[in-house]
Amino acid sequence: MALSTDESGRLADLLTSRVDRVIQRWTEVVGEQLRGRLSQAELLRQVQELHRALVDALGKGAVDLAAEEATELRAVLAELSRGQARQGFSATETATGVFALKDALLSAMEDDQSTRTLRDYVAFAAMVDQMGLFTFESYVHTREGLIADQAEQLLELSTPVVKLWEGVVAVPLVGTLDSARAQVVMERLLQTLVDTGSPYAIIDITGVPAVDTQVAQHILKTVVAARLMGADCIISGIRPQIAQTIVALGIEFGDIATKASLADALRHVLRLTGVESGRRQSRREA
Amino acid sequence: MTSGVDLSRPQAQTVGSDEDVVRVRQLVRTVAVAVKLSLVDQTKVVTAASELARNTLVYGGGGTVEVTAVDNGRRPGITIVFADSGPGIADLELALTDGYTTGGGLGLGLSGARRLVDDFDIQTAPGQGTRITITKWSR
Numbered sequence: 001m002a003l004s005t006d007e008s009g010r011l012a013d014l015l016t017s018r019v020d021r022v023i024q025r026w027t028e029v030v031g032e033q034l035r036g037r038l039s040q041a042e043l044l045r046q047v048q049e050l051h052r053a054l055v056d057a058l059g060k061g062a063v064d065l066a067a068e069e070a071t072e073l074r075a076v077l078a079e080l081s082r083g084q085a086r087q088g089f090s091a092t093e094t095a096t097g098v099f100a101l102k103d104a105l106l107s108a109m110e111d112d113q114s115t116r117t118l119r120d121y122v123a124f125a126a127m128v129d130q131m132g133l134f135t136f137e138s139y140v141h142t143r144e145g146l147i148a149d150q151a152e153q154l155l156e157l158s159t160p161v162v163k164l165w166e167g168v169v170a171v172p173l174v175g176t177l178d179s180a181r182a183q184v185v186m187e188r189l190l191q192t193l194v195d196t197g198s199p200y201a202i203i204d205i206t207g208v209p210a211v212d213t214q215v216a217q218h219i220l221k222t223v224v225a226a227r228l229m230g231a232d233c234i235i236s237g238i239r240p241q242i243a244q245t246i247v248a249l250g251i252e253f254g255d256i257a258t259k260a261s262l263a264d265a266l267r268h269v270l271r272l273t274g275v276e277s278g279r280r281q282s283r284r285e286a
Numbered sequence: 287m288t289s290g291v292d293l294s295r296p297q298a299q300t301v302g303s304d305e306d307v308v309r310v311r312q313l314v315r316t317v318a319v320a321v322k323l324s325l326v327d328q329t330k331v332v333t334a335a336s337e338l339a340r341n342t343l344v345y346g347g348g349g350t351v352e353v354t355a356v357d358n359g360r361r362p363g364i365t366i367v368f369a370d371s372g373p374g375i376a377d378l379e380l381a382l383t384d385g386y387t388t389g390g391g392l393g394l395g396l397s398g399a400r401r402l403v404d405d406f407d408i409q410t411a412p413g414q415g416t417r418i419t420i421t422k423w424s425r
């Protein structure tokens with residue numbers, strides 16, 4: 001619901017002629033809500049900035065928040081919600097900062113007894129509602145961004161590739177191996193193989209609750225890619241229930257070595273390298 | 287284990303994203319534990335559900351999954367229904383062949399899921415969507 005040009009002008013007048021009253025009541029209401037979680041000076045700065053941006057937008061002829069003339073106001077609102085979302089304020093607390101303007105308007109209009117007042121108040125309040133909802137949306141948007149960032153960090157955290165032994169790297173998989181994570185795991189593993197020049201990689205699936213065909217396919221692709229780089233993969237941590245399920249599904253790991261535990265896998269690799277160095281030695285001797 | 291899941295009623299889960307497939311697995315695991323399936327059978331039915339839910343998502347264009355704790359008088363079990371209103375499957379025998387895939391998968395989801403459970407029923411026709419019902423009984 002947009003303001004009429006007259007209403008927009010009257011709102012701007014009210015906000016400027018009663019500026020002290022408006023700012024005072026506005027900071028009072030928000031201050032009560034936030035109870036000291038924002039310093040008085042910071043609160044005053046925010047309220048004054050919002051007030052200025054609103055008066056500015058109305059002065060340019062904005063009749064609603066979506067108007068071209070309200071671009072700056074929207075930016076101020078978005079910045080405010082972003083800041084509050086990052087500082088851990090709730091969505092309600094953030095929107096209240098805007099909705100409190102209604103209280104302030106009401107108190108500024110109290111002296112005026114003309115019949116026009118109620119209608120004006122309803123129109124002004126609708127504008128404040130728009131601003132409040134916009135704040136809410138910006139807040140949610142910021143929070144979603146923060147959550148996505150955290151998920152990404154978790155993704156990285158949960159797929160460590162470790163150098164287990166000279167020439168042996170291992171990646172313990174924990175939790176759900178969805179396509180996004182599988183991709184990260186594969187890239188990490190291949191990069192680590194390059195960086196360390198390791199000829200062996202152990203993929204440990206002890207922490208994967210279910211191995212379905214998608215997980216199996218990701219593992220198989222990783223093994224093939226590692227092979228192309230000259231490294232051999234061993235899959236470890238195949239618990240009995242997983243082994244039975246894999247067999248029933250019909251997944252074949254072909255000639256890929258599989259071991260029950262990470263220790264078994266390491267022993268297997270060390271034996272292989274031992275045999276190789278043994279062979280090399282005997283060749284040298286011959 | 288306190289599940290927070292009401293076993294006296296079917297539990298529904300929509301399938302519209304990868305995260306939903308994870309939710310289906312978790313729901314199935316919870317009910318499978320509650321009806322006292324062995325660890326091996328839990329893993330089998332969870333894996334079958336993962337396959338069929340992903341097919342619902344990928345080939346059926348999304349749909350719904352319903353998980354119910356059942357009892358046939360002799361033993362408890364878990365029944366799961368996967369329903370989508372996607373393109374359906376024209377040649378069911380072919381789709382159930384090991385290794386057959388139209389999506390670059392391993393082609394073991396349908397056939398493998400059938401081997402992982404006790405009862406497997408599929409109703410599908412071109413343009414009619416696909417509805418698969420599986421049951422795993424506790425032994």
Ligand SMILES: Nc1ncnc2c1ncn2[C@@H]1O[C@H](COP(=O)(O)OP(=O)(O)O)[C@@H](O)[C@H]1O
Pocket residue numbers: 213337341342345346370372373374375381382386387388389390391392393394395396397416
């Ligand atoms: N719900 C479904 N709707 C339509 N087609 C399906 C559905 N489920 C499976 N299919 C078809 O059956 C084929 C085999 O499925 P599946 O055995 O799970 O192997 P994959 O998922 O690896 O392709 C799929 O490639 C697809 O063509």
Ligand SMILES: [Mg+2]
Pocket residue numbers: 337340341391394395396
């Ligand atoms: Mg499949």
